Amino acid sequence: MTVTPDVEPEDVIEDGQALGVDPVLRQPDPEGGQLDRLPRRDAVLRMSEVQAAEQEFAPLADENDQTMLVNMGPSHPSTHGVLRLMLEMDGETVRRSKPVIGYLHTGMEKTGESLTFMQGSTNVTRMDYAAPLFNELVFSLATEKLLDVEIPERATWIRMLMCEMNRIASHLLFMATNGMDLGAVSMMIYGWREREQVLRFLEKVTGLRMNHNYIRPGGVAADLPDGWRDDVLQLLEMLPPRLEEYDVLMTGQPIWRERLQGVGTLSPDEALALSITGPVLRSTGIARDIRKDEPYLAYDQVDFDVLVGTYGDSYDCYAIRLNEIRESIRIVHQILDQMPKGDYRVQDTKVTPPPRARIDESMEALIHHFKIFTEGFKVPEGEVYVAVESPRGELGCYLVSDGSPTPYRMHIRAPSLVNLQSLPHKMADGLVADAVASISSVDPIMGEVDR
Amino acid sequence: MTDTVDTEVAEAPAAVEIEKRYGHPVTYSRGQQVIHVPREQWRAAAEELFEDNWTMLVDITAVDFLNFKPARSLPDGITPERFEVVASFVRFDNGARLRMRAQVPADDPRIDSLYAQYPGCDYQERETYDMFGIEFDGHPDLSRILMPEEWVGHPLRKDFAQGVIPVQFKAPQEGSNR
Numbered sequence: 001m002t003v004t005p006d007v008e009p010e011d012v013i014e015d016g017q018a019l020g021v022d023p024v025l026r027q028p029d030p031e032g033g034q035l036d037r038l039p040r041r042d043a044v045l046r047m048s049e050v051q052a053a054e055q056e057f058a059p060l061a062d063e064n065d066q067t068m069l070v071n072m073g074p075s076h077p078s079t080h081g082v083l084r085l086m087l088e089m090d091g092e093t094v095r096r097s098k099p100v101i102g103y104l105h106t107g108m109e110k111t112g113e114s115l116t117f118m119q120g121s122t123n124v125t126r127m128d129y130a131a132p133l134f135n136e137l138v139f140s141l142a143t144e145k146l147l148d149v150e151i152p153e154r155a156t157w158i159r160m161l162m163c164e165m166n167r168i169a170s171h172l173l174f175m176a177t178n179g180m181d182l183g184a185v186s187m188m189i190y191g192w193r194e195r196e197q198v199l200r201f202l203e204k205v206t207g208l209r210m211n212h213n214y215i216r217p218g219g220v221a222a223d224l225p226d227g228w229r230d231d232v233l234q235l236l237e238m239l240p241p242r243l244e245e246y247d248v249l250m251t252g253q254p255i256w257r258e259r260l261q262g263v264g265t266l267s268p269d270e271a272l273a274l275s276i277t278g279p280v281l282r283s284t285g286i287a288r289d290i291r292k293d294e295p296y297l298a299y300d301q302v303d304f305d306v307l308v309g310t311y312g313d314s315y316d317c318y319a320i321r322l323n324e325i326r327e328s329i330r331i332v333h334q335i336l337d338q339m340p341k342g343d344y345r346v347q348d349t350k351v352t353p354p355p356r357a358r359i360d361e362s363m364e365a366l367i368h369h370f371k372i373f374t375e376g377f378k379v380p381e382g383e384v385y386v387a388v389e390s391p392r393g394e395l396g397c398y399l400v401s402d403g404s405p406t407p408y409r410m411h412i413r414a415p416s417l418v419n420l421q422s423l424p425h426k427m428a429d430g431l432v433a434d435a436v437a438s439i440s441s442v443d444p445i446m447g448e449v450d451r
Numbered sequence: 452m453t454d455t456v457d458t459e460v461a462e463a464p465a466a467v468e469i470e471k472r473y474g475h476p477v478t479y480s481r482g483q484q485v486i487h488v489p490r491e492q493w494r495a496a497a498e499e500l501f502e503d504n505w506t507m508l509v510d511i512t513a514v515d516f517l518n519f520k521p522a523r524s525l526p527d528g529i530t531p532e533r534f535e536v537v538a539s540f541v542r543f544d545n546g547a548r549l550r551m552r553a554q555v556p557a558d559d560p561r562i563d564s565l566y567a568q569y570p571g572c573d574y575q576e577r578e579t580y581d582m583f584g585i586e587f588d589g590h591p592d593l594s595r596i597l598m599p600e601e602w603v604g605h606p607l608r609k610d611f612a613q614g615v616i617p618v619q620f621k622a623p624q625e626g627s628n629r
Binding site: 101102105107109110111114145146148272273274275276277286288293294381382383384385387394396398400402403404408409411413417418420421450451 | 480481483506507508509510512514515519520521537539543546548550569570571572573574575578582595596597598599606607613
């Protein structure tokens with residue numbers, strides 16, 4: 001093992017200077033709080049990939065205390081896709097780490113600049129592929145805010161229904177992968193099984209299991225099909241006993257608890273400083289839910305609870321998501337009771353194409369239909385930022401319009417990307433086996449991280 | 452649909468109050484508060500917001516106004532430049548949101564990093580650097596995050612063409628059976 005000659009070992013650990021940290025960047029907390037360890041443990045091993053690749057071993061802190069750089073991923077079954085982690089290992093213990101991303105980058109924000117507002121939702125839906133309806137929702141809400149149109153009440157409630165069903169599906173997927181990552185393989189099968197039922201409902205409504213392009217600027221693509229109420233009721237009846245089964249299988253089970261409790265903890269201060277949102281933020285005890293704090297759609301008309309944890313560990317992340325499924329079921333019951341009648345999309349001829357039947361009888365309708373699909377509709381100049389609560393946290397859309405039918409700039413604030421910043425903090429000074437639990441509890445979707 | 456003008460300097464008491472408190476012009480975009488900060492005071496303004504209990508920096512990104520057709524509507528005293536860096540803040544006590552925008556010229560694309568106050572901007576500043584080539588002074592690890600490290604150019608700039616970059620895979624070896 002060799003030490004890089006130009007690195008003074010003490011410097012490396014004392015203030016990280018040798019690895020490029022500006023020591024004045026963040027003064028230590030006068031109170032001696034937890035935040036002063038942020039820069040040292042923060043999202044970066046302060047080395048570029050190239051430097052790290054050249055280095056056979058990480059700089060030594062002490063002759064007897066030798067660490068090693070280990071690469072995990074990008075093709076690793078428990079990294080949920082193509083996430084790569086550079087881990088600085090001290091025996092079995094992870095010291096510092098750096099997530100390396102970009103393997104799934106497809107330039108969707110650039111693509112969004114060449115698609116019209118009308119086509120945009122089919123682009124964004126491919127970002128977070130476990131919760132596609134939320135991407136469509138946030139894009140549509142932002143476009144509608146720019147257009148200044150009010151969508152019909154029924155469209156709002158259909159959107160809420162579909163989003164809550166999607167939240168259930170997404171959290172069930174989390175249950176499955178979380179179980180799989182930690183060795184509860186039967187949970188994997190159970191999670192997929194239940195999710196499939198929910199996806200079947202989504203497919204019946206939208207025509208696709210994922211990447212729906214169902215929520216569009218101006219409303220939704222189609223009205224709910226006949227018999228939707230029975231399908232939803234059937235799901236709502238099927239799910240609660242299954243969730244009880246999960247409780248028996250995992251929640252109360254000593255092995256599961258020992259595996260998760262106290263693993264990958266995050267303090268509320270760290271979470272706020274790192275801009276963490278969603279279940280991971282709530283697991284630290286901060287009751288932040290955009291549905292409650294800044295109600296969009298009609299979330300102010302339904303009754304639900306925001307669930308918070310206490311310790312910010314992987315177990316809290318798990319328990320919050322499990323119980324958020326129950327809260328979503330509660331919301332869907334209320335949606336069933338309150339679903340209004342009416343239009344499923346706005347009757348503004350500038351935004352909405354004419355109905356199919358009109359095209360057969362009216363030349364104007366045909367021209368209008370043609371124009372709206374070839375050119376799209378013009379959106380007045382301006383810029384907006386709209387945020388919704390996706391299953392992973394605050395999903396935001398920043399749109400800039402120059403008055404043409406295509407967005408001048410379309411930016412998605414991806415919760416998975418930002419939440420990934422918590423990984424080095426969750427994993428620090430834990431075992432490498434627990435790192436898997438931390439990754440799993442953040443639940444990153446790489447399609448959204450890289451976009 | 453209304454032909455809303457992007458920026459009207461609002462008379463609402465909240466805007467006046469924010470303007471007085473931070474000393475920067477405040478405009479409203481579709482009802483959302485926007486504060487326009489000179490580039491030199493970017494970090495100082497963030498510090499002030501931090502002191503003022505703006506809980507979280509949720510989003511930081513940029514816009515390239517290279518071929519933006521309509522006239523840019525900015526408040527008096529702000530000169531439009533090619534790039535604009537946009538940061539969104541939220542506070543948890545009353546759910547208020549505030550957007551901070553700064554103009555960054557094309558010949559010197561750099562601005563202060565907000566890492567000292569809001570370490571959560573780490574990845575998104577790297578992403579903005581990667582996509583627009585705007586350098587964030589004081590960021591601890593300003594490197595490409597989404598594109599390969601050896602990539603030339605910044606894809607989200609408007610003069611970076613779409614679809615003319617060959618996919619970077621190696622051609623199959625001569626004589627290989629693929």
